[in-house]
Amino acid sequence: MSVTTPPSLPTRRERPFDPPDEYRLLREEDPVSRLAFPDGKVGWLLTRHEDVRALLSDQRFSSNRLRASSPVRSFPVRPGEPVFRAGSFIGMDAPEHTRYRRILTHWFTTRRMRELTPRIERIVAEHLDAMERTGPPVDLVPAFALPIPSLVICELLGVPYEDRAAFQDWTATLLRIGGDEESVFAARDALWAYIRGLVERKRQEPDDALLGSLVHDPDSSFTTDELTGVGLLLLVAGHETTANMLALGTLTLLTRPDQLRALRERPELIDGAVEELLRYLSIVQFGIVRVAREDVVIGGRLINAGETVVASLAAANRDPEHYPDPDRLDITRPPAQHVAFGHGFHQCLGQQLARAEMKVAYPALFARFPELRLAVPPEEVPLRHDMVIYGVHRLPLTW
Numbered sequence: 001m002s003v004t005t006p007p008s009l010p011t012r013r014e015r016p017f018d019p020p021d022e023y024r025l026l027r028e029e030d031p032v033s034r035l036a037f038p039d040g041k042v043g044w045l046l047t048r049h050e051d052v053r054a055l056l057s058d059q060r061f062s063s064n065r066l067r068a069s070s071p072v073r074s075f076p077v078r079p080g081e082p083v084f085r086a087g088s089f090i091g092m093d094a095p096e097h098t099r100y101r102r103i104l105t106h107w108f109t110t111r112r113m114r115e116l117t118p119r120i121e122r123i124v125a126e127h128l129d130a131m132e133r134t135g136p137p138v139d140l141v142p143a144f145a146l147p148i149p150s151l152v153i154c155e156l157l158g159v160p161y162e163d164r165a166a167f168q169d170w171t172a173t174l175l176r177i178g179g180d181e182e183s184v185f186a187a188r189d190a191l192w193a194y195i196r197g198l199v200e201r202k203r204q205e206p207d208d209a210l211l212g213s214l215v216h217d218p219d220s221s222f223t224t225d226e227l228t229g230v231g232l233l234l235l236v237a238g239h240e241t242t243a244n245m246l247a248l249g250t251l252t253l254l255t256r257p258d259q260l261r262a263l264r265e266r267p268e269l270i271d272g273a274v275e276e277l278l279r280y281l282s283i284v285q286f287g288i289v290r291v292a293r294e295d296v297v298i299g300g301r302l303i304n305a306g307e308t309v310v311a312s313l314a315a316a317n318r319d320p321e322h323y324p325d326p327d328r329l330d331i332t333r334p335p336a337q338h339v340a341f342g343h344g345f346h347q348c349l350g351q352q353l354a355r356a357e358m359k360v361a362y363p364a365l366f367a368r369f370p371e372l373r374l375a376v377p378p379e380e381v382p383l384r385h386d387m388v389i390y391g392v393h394r395l396p397l398t399w
């Protein structure tokens with residue numbers, strides 16, 4: 001691999017569940033490799049588990065995406081307009097970022113998610129009832145995978161679920177790669193105006209969901225814009241990600257009958273199965289970016305101040321130094337920390353929520369339909385190569 005002509009991010013998958021093959025080669029031969037970005041700049045790509053974790057827990061790297069290059073053509077910005085407006089703490093650094101996490105963390109603790117589980121169980125059961133009433137074939141994405149996390153995050157935030165068609169649409173537009181810029185700007189503006197309107201309403205009529213509570217919490221002191229940004233981030237991050245894990249995870253298990261059989265026979269395997277699916281599928285498929293604030297050496301290479309570094313979560317999660325036989329899905333694998341939720345300061349705030357949803361949804365789906373199977377040949381399932389979050393666009397199932 002020549003330093004003078006660095007490649008761009010590998011994105012072409014040969015097999016639906018595996019990251020592009022180039023990552024394996026890079027990890028073996030050039031684990032901290034030069035990378036060309038669509039904006040013409042050159043930065044770095046990390047593919048080893050150890051280096052990815054080192055990067056994500058190092059304060060010398062900033063999460064401020066305004067200064068970073070994007071590895072794929074996504075999130076276009078109007079000249080002068082920040083991609084991440086007020087409140088979008090995923091793009092902030094300490095101490096500002098710490099302030100947001102401190103206020104929001106207790107909304108997403110394991111205990112809170114345990115309390116939420118009976119509600120998730122009811123939502124899942126209602127959607128399974130509806131699938132049964134409709135009868136096969138059913139597309140699992142609109143019938144199950146998308147509505148469950150959407151409903152849960154709506155209730156948690158205090159966003160009216162009746163508005164889902166609009167916010168699901170805007171989110172899909174935002175997360176599409178290489179989409180038409182004007183549509184992205186329009187979706188972002190619409191989503192912002194929608195959440196801002198909600199926050200303003202909650203100033204008049206508070207409720208005890210997250211947004212309504214924070215509006216009146218003297219400790220939070222978020223401005224209306226900040227709270228709008230928080231709501232937008234949580235709404236977008238809170239439904240697309242888990243929805244894709246539910247649909248893609250189901251497809252994966254249906255095409256691995258030995259694993260599905262093991263899960264059906266031993267329901268106690270569910271916790272490990274969820275972690276293994278997260279590792280194996282790494283749906284944040286193009287990784288996450290950081291910008292060096294100063295010169296830093298990682299994996300023996302000097303990263304210069306101002307350069308963008310991409311941490312490939314998908315490559316790190318298949319690192320044989322960390323997981324024996326990494327390309328095999330094995331739901332009985334002994335626990336080993338994966339990076340599907342990131343690592344360090346920005347590690348996913350909603351991870352316990354995502355886990356709670358998956359732990360309820362997969363077993364309930366497979367228990368309700370013992371004969372569940374694909375209604376089309378596997379190669380006809382449309383894969384989300386074109387989206388920041390990997391998964392399937394549709395999943396026709398029968399039983």
Ligand code: HEM
Nearest residue numbers: 089090237238241242245288340341342346348349350354
């Ligand atoms: C399986 C589902 C999910 C996956 C794979 C996932 C993945 C990730 C990853 C990789 C990051 C790190 C980003 C970075 O370091 O730049 C992240 C951050 C985040 N996620 Fe998730 N996520 C999931 C579900 C959720 C849910 C359900 C929520 C709902 C609230 C959520 C909210 C967030 C937020 C707010 C952040 C930013 C945290 C921060 O910057 O401090 N995610 N997620």
